[in-house]
Amino acid sequence: MELRGNISTRQRQCTAYADDILISARTTQAMIDTFVKLKNESLKYGLTVNVHKTKYVKCSRRQDQLKPINIENKEIEQVRSFKYPGSTANSDNTIEEEGKERTALGNEAFFANKKIFQSKLISKNAKLKLYFSN
16 A cells, blocks of 8 residues: 655645554545555555544534544544544644643653752763653
């Protein structure tokens, strides 16, 4: 299944990391077709798609009401955002949510290790290595 390339020049694109697969498509029909093809190819190798964990995000300037879509008699839930390894994808195609989340995680890590960062016994260089390794 050859689906590589930039989404701006293609109708659809698949990205995979471990058992997580992201389908990017320009149209709902292209997304449905790619999902069905992926499901059918997976079955050849004894793999199944967990429809309970399968979600979709529609990127649009309008905030329409969330509605599931039906693919081969399986209801796929629409969500406003979802986490994909390393990033958060959302319906309005912005990164503010991810930035806030990363800042909160950084603050949490800092305050969990606050005593280490305040210690006079640990060198500044070691503290910087610890801080930037996360």
